[in-house]
Amino acid sequence: MQDAFVRAAERWPRDGIPRNPGAWIVATARNRAIDRIRRDQTLVRKTELLARAAELPDDEETTIPDERLELIFACCHPALGAEAQVALTLSLVGGLTTREIARAFLVPEPTLAQRLVRAKRKIRDAGIPLRVPPEHLMPERLRVVLATIYLVFNAGYGPPVRRDLCGEAIRLAAVLATLMPDEAEAHGLHALLLLQDARRDARVSGDGELVLLADQDRALWDSSDIEQGRRALERALALRMPGPNQLQAAIASLHFEEETDWPQIALLYGRLAELAPSPVVELNRAVAVAMAEGPAAGLELLDRIAGLDDYYLYHSARADLLRRLGQPSSTEYERAFALAPSEVERAFLRRRQNLLAPEP
Amino acid sequence: MQYMLLIYNSGDWQDLSPEQQQEIGGAYFAFTEELQAAGKMVAGDALQPTSTATSVRVRDGETLTTDGPFAETKEVLGGYYLIDVESLDEALAWAAKIPGAAYGTIEVRPVVTDYETVA
Numbered sequence: 001m002q003d004a005f006v007r008a009a010e011r012w013p014r015d016g017i018p019r020n021p022g023a024w025i026v027a028t029a030r031n032r033a034i035d036r037i038r039r040d041q042t043l044v045r046k047t048e049l050l051a052r053a054a055e056l057p058d059d060e061e062t063t064i065p066d067e068r069l070e071l072i073f074a075c076c077h078p079a080l081g082a083e084a085q086v087a088l089t090l091s092l093v094g095g096l097t098t099r100e101i102a103r104a105f106l107v108p109e110p111t112l113a114q115r116l117v118r119a120k121r122k123i124r125d126a127g128i129p130l131r132v133p134p135e136h137l138m139p140e141r142l143r144v145v146l147a148t149i150y151l152v153f154n155a156g157y158g159p160p161v162r163r164d165l166c167g168e169a170i171r172l173a174a175v176l177a178t179l180m181p182d183e184a185e186a187h188g189l190h191a192l193l194l195l196q197d198a199r200r201d202a203r204v205s206g207d208g209e210l211v212l213l214a215d216q217d218r219a220l221w222d223s224s225d226i227e228q229g230r231r232a233l234e235r236a237l238a239l240r241m242p243g244p245n246q247l248q249a250a251i252a253s254l255h256f257e258e259e260t261d262w263p264q265i266a267l268l269y270g271r272l273a274e275l276a277p278s279p280v281v282e283l284n285r286a287v288a289v290a291m292a293e294g295p296a297a298g299l300e301l302l303d304r305i306a307g308l309d310d311y312y313l314y315h316s317a318r319a320d321l322l323r324r325l326g327q328p329s330s331t332e333y334e335r336a337f338a339l340a341p342s343e344v345e346r347a348f349l350r351r352r353q354n355l356l357a358p359e360p
Numbered sequence: 361m362q363y364m365l366l367i368y369n370s371g372d373w374q375d376l377s378p379e380q381q382q383e384i385g386g387a388y389f390a391f392t393e394e395l396q397a398a399g400k401m402v403a404g405d406a407l408q409p410t411s412t413a414t415s416v417r418v419r420d421g422e423t424l425t426t427d428g429p430f431a432e433t434k435e436v437l438g439g440y441y442l443i444d445v446e447s448l449d450e451a452l453a454w455a456a457k458i459p460g461a462a463y464g465t466i467e468v469r470p471v472v473t474d475y476e477t478v479a
């Protein structure tokens with residue numbers, strides 16, 4: 001049994017590219033639904049196919065994997081909304097059913113189905129091209145693809161954790177990196193997801209509570225994920241085109257070391273703040289600087305951040321640093337507590353607040 | 361495919377100073393020439409200001425005519441280009457070149473050319 005995509009890809013060189021690629025995508029989606037087989041097996045075969053294709057001489061017969069890439073770019077076209085991009089990518093590229101996607105995003109199935117129908121119609125009717133974007137559009141378009149895959153991962157990272165989504169995101173990142181071997185950030189994303197996923201069993205305790213990195217049981221880290229992630233990161237760094245995903249992957253990789261290299265992590269966050277400025281990056285940088293140079297230096301950076309007043313982790317970090325400076329502030333913890341998005345985070349903060357009590 | 365590029369600006373042409381009109385007019389002239397030279401232009405025009413607009417709707421067989429545009433908004437439809445290109449990406453690239461894209465908004469809409477396949 002063949003995947004509809006691969007089948008079409010085999011047919012295109014023979015029959016020519018369909019006159020209306022948008023309609024083709026819709027038709028492919030339908031065919032995929034009809035003869036969809038278990039994803040893992042499909043992906044294994046596709047990966048083999050890709051590996052074989054890479055070894056073949058460069059002639060017409062070797063264009064097989066390219067259409068999958070074109071499909072990813074069509075699903076992540078900026079003319080579609082972010083929610084539609086994620087849903088479409090999972091549906092058409094990942095092969096998830098509407099029910100699976102709806103469940104993962106806690107959306108009623110009819111709503112998700114409607115969203116998919118509308119997105120496919122827009123692809124067809126607005127003439128969104130089924131192609132790999134030309135060079136001058138590539139940076140912008142690739143960013144959307146990478147962000148979409150990251151969103152899929154993040155939706156599964158939880159808590160609550162949804163393994164299937166994390167796994168799917170890693171698979172998508174692997175496919176992207178295989179198809180675009182010269183894009184450092186594609187390898188960077190693959191590395192980042194693997195390295196984050198390596199902590200999945202350690203970062204949530206048996207009773208569903210978040211566990212701080214420093215408190216995690218190292219035996220629960222997935223060493224195979226770490227090894228694969230580091231290999232992907234090496235592939236990315238060899239291309240010498242730094243980017244936000246690679247920096248974050250490098251930071252994640254450093255966190256697996258026996259002795260955490262905080263000065264190096266603070267440096268990487270500084271670089272990340274230059275490449276992809278955001279208050280949350282500044283927050284992480286401030287925390288790393290506090291670890292490297294002491295709480296006073298961290299607090300100074302923290303107090304310069306604007307726009308995180310409603311973010312619970314900002315207040316919890318501030319409370320931590322004040323405590324370490326010997327000026328415990330229960331109002332900061334209360335603020336963090338009030339802003340925490342769910343009971344899991346509140347339980348985490350409660351445990352942190354207990355640390356406010358003087359050490360015995 | 362054909363796409364309609366609808367040019368929305370904040371305010372009418374008449375609100376601009378003569379210098380601004382000269383500069384923007386020149387930019388539109390250059391854009392139109394480029395579009396024509398590429399063989400992509402089907403049609404294109406500027407519209408008279410919204411003060412000249414009249415809206416018509418028929419309800420229960422009765423024609424209601426009102427002074428003014430369809431919606432009183434800050435951004436007004438100032439003109440359009442109808443282009444014939446390969447894909448949405450190409451339409452978006454042309455839209456980004458319209459002088460008004462730098463200060464207003466260009467809405468890009470595919471045109472129905474085959475009425476069997478209306479969305």
